[in-house]
Amino acid sequence: MAEKAVYSIDIDIGGTFTDGFFTDGGEVRTEKVITTPHDITECFMNCVAAGCAAFGVDLAEFLRRTAVVRVSTTVGTNLLVQRAGPKLGLLVTAGCEESLYGADRAAILDRYIPAKMVAGVDEQVDDRGAVLREVDEAAVLGKVRELIRSGARMIVTSFRNAWRNPHNERRVRALILARYPVHYLRSVPLQLGTEIAHVADDHARTNSAVLNAYIHGDLARALYRAEDKLREAGYERPLLVVHASGGTARVAKTVALQTLQSGPAVAAQGAAYLATLLGERKVIEADMGGTSFDLAIIVDGRAAFNGAPMLDDISVAVPMIETESLGAGGGSIARVDGGVLRVGPRSAGSAPGPACYGKGGMEPTVTDANLVLGYLDPESFLGGRMRLDVAAARRVIERRICRPLGLSIEEAAFDIRECIDGSMAEETRKRLLRKGLAPADMAFFPVGGGGAVHACAIATRAGIERIVAFPFGSVFSAFGGSTTNVQHIYLRTVSIRAAMAQQVEAILPALREQALLDMQGEGFSPAEITFSGQCVARRGDHRRVVELPAGGRKHAAARVIAAEAKGATIESVRLVATAAVAHWTPIASRLQRRAPVAAPRATRSVYWERGHTRPTPIYDRDALTKGQVIRGPAIVEGPDTSYAIAPNWLLKIDRYGNFIVGLSSAGPATI
Known part of the structure; x- marks a missing residue:
């Protein structure tokens, strides 16, 4: 009997x-469902059910035979954007109530915590x-009592130099727990x-604690509800949550x-994985969804890492x-401001969404424009699960854009698309030039639901000549999640001369011990865990990351530090503990010498230039085979x-089923 999948x-x-x-x-099966912002467990389970149906398996059986479920979410990000978190109280060292240990008035005040809710101790x-x-x-209990009377639903405590010794922070916790069990x-x-x-930067540590408290409650409730729904449906393992560092961990x-920015982060990780597979040394990945356009640069198979982001x-x-x-x-709203067309950053989201969704949207969006111009069917x-309303899209564009600017509906729609393409191309080009990278040297990975619709337009304006699009590109953050392992990161700020390398090495055993406890809580044995270590060495204004052996061999890390960081000061030590979980590997096929000619399933008029349509062949993505070539203009439609x-x-389809797109004037050799 064959083994069950x-x-x-x-x-x-x-x-x-x-x-x-x-x-x-x-x-592989990919699915897209509408997000339900009022309760993300609804769209989460709708998506699980759609995947189950795609494989033709009963839900309980599907989940019983599932090895891993990973999720990335915008819940935390949405709470910050909407300023929808709870009222917090903050205890800081007296005299730092305004600056929160920074140079000026803290930016976080009155955004995520009212200034009056900060008390000095x-x-x-x-x-x-x-x-x-x-x-x-x-004194402490008096200040806590005042914060609670003022509406605080959680107390955050962050004192100066607590990273050196958290005694006073812990004393405050003991006092509060004794008074409010x-x-x-x-x-x-x-x-x-x-x-x-646990870092030396008092200001960044305080900001981190406040933002974490701001999103903690709603996020915890949402993720635990999702895990409960899975268990009720038959899943017996823990739900894994994707982190912006590129790893996952169980909810607890x-x-x-x-979790903030975890979707874009693991999209970048997925791009790094595919860049290595395809031999692409320099890549810019652009994730265009309904509300944002997220960029990441991958060089030599690695995405850049930021230990102190903003x-x-x-x-x-x-x-x-x-x-x-x-x-x-796609949901970016177009408007006329002072006689000038502007698009974004405000988005229609999923509710009400673009006017063409038929959910009450009354403002024109990029998706409405793409529909009017013929890019979408x-x-x-x-x-085919959702029919778009062309008439509704035309009405809102006519009312909001055409009348003020004196344009036809098609001209207005074309200008909306031109405006958003110009913004995305400019951001792409600026990002590359800031990193010292030439656009012509890059491969462009357009992902997200809107990435492939706009890829050629963005690449042309940005000066990029090579595009790689993927059959699962519209769900690329979900794919990126599939490349992650269970991972915990431990960081300690220090200030130790490299000559005292053994003091640095002495930090690693305690971090390993904590990692082993955490990984045991994740369900892994010591034999299943791998460790990697790093330290940041500073000489003057120059900082360098030094890779450290973290396997536990005595003096191994000290020898590396002494050799590679001589004369430097070690500023931080980092340990990463990783345990592997299930992954999918793309399967390559041998390309046919003479692939059959791709046959379009239809033709329709598409506005490729302002004021002019072209009869454009429409191809079914799932009917195409590896090795086939398609010349533009063309539209290839998939279900997502x-x-x-x-x-x-x-366009040429490679041995993995990816779309390699290059300028036809340069000939097939460029792709």
Whole structure:
């Protein structure tokens, strides 16, 4: 009897769509469902059910035979964008209530915590960790009582130099728990800065603790509900949550802040995986969804990593894969401002969505423009599960754009597309030039539901000559999640001369011990865990990352530091613990010498130039075979996205089923 398939499920909950990447180890199914922002467990389970149906398996049986479920989500990001988190109270060292240990007034104040909800505590720990002044019980409890009376639903404590010695922070926690025990209805949740980010930067640590507390409650409730729904449906393993660092962990082991920007981050990780597979040394990956356009650069198979990122111009101390975001997507709203057409950053999201969705949207969006111009088929959107309303799209464009600017509907739609393409191309080009990279040297990976529709237009304007699009590109963050392993990262800030390398090495065993405990909580044995280590060495203004052996061999790390960081100061030590889980590997096929000529299934008029349509062949993506070549202009339609191949561009399907697109004037050799 043949062995039963073991499935993996990867889901990305975006602002407009929830995407699924499902595999049995060989075959892949992709699904898109509308996000339900009022309750993300609804769209989460809708997506799981869609994947189950795609394999033709009963849901309970499907989940029983599933090895892993991973999810990335925008819940935390949405709470920040909408300012929808709870009212917080913050305790800081007296005298730092305005700056929160920074140089100026803290940017986080009155965005995520009212300035009046910050209270100073008379305490002191010096730069070496000595407690010079203990907290006073009556004073602390008095300040906590005032914060609670003012509406605080959680207390955050973050003191100066607590990374050296968290004694006073922990004393505050003990006092609060004694006065407000957890079994009382009036108990007060609290978080300590040193438990969220154990770093020397007091300002970034405090910001991290505040933002984490701001999103913690709603995110925890949403993820635990999703896990409960899975269990009720028959899944017996823990739900894994994708982190912006490129790893995953179970819900109980996830810090809320780690989930921010997790979708774009793992899309970058997925791009790095495919860049290595395809031999692409320099890649810019662009994820165009319903609300944002996220960019990541991959060089030699690695995405850049940022240990001190900025979120909404606020410095935080949580490691993330480096991405940059622009408010541009299919749901970006077009408007006339002072006689000038502008598109984005405001988005229609999934509710009400673009006017053509028929859900009450009354403002024109990029998706409405693409529909009017012929890039989208109203009958086959989402595989025919959702019919788009062309008349509604035309009405809102006519009312909001044509009348003020004196344009025809088609001219207005074309200008909307030109405007958004110009913004995305400019951002792409600027990002490359800032990194010292020439656009002509890059491969462009357009992903997300809108990436392939706009790829040729963006590439042309940005000066990029090679595009690689994927059959699962519209659910690329979900695919990126499928490349992740269970991972925990441990960071310690230090200030140790490299000559004292053994002091640095002495930090690693404690980090390994914590990692083993956390991984045991994830369900892994020591034999299943691999470790990697790094330290940051500084000489003057120059910083260098030094890879450290972290396998536990005595003096191994010290020898590396002594050899590679001689004369430097070690600023931080990082340990990464990883345990592998199920992954899908793309399967290559031998290309036929003479692939059959691709046959279009239809022809329709598409506006490729302002004021002019061209009869354009329409191809069914699932009917194409590896090795086939298609000359633009052409539209290739899949159940989850469309690929717009502009005039003078040429598409060839490679041995993995990817679309390699290059300028046809340069000939097939360029692709």
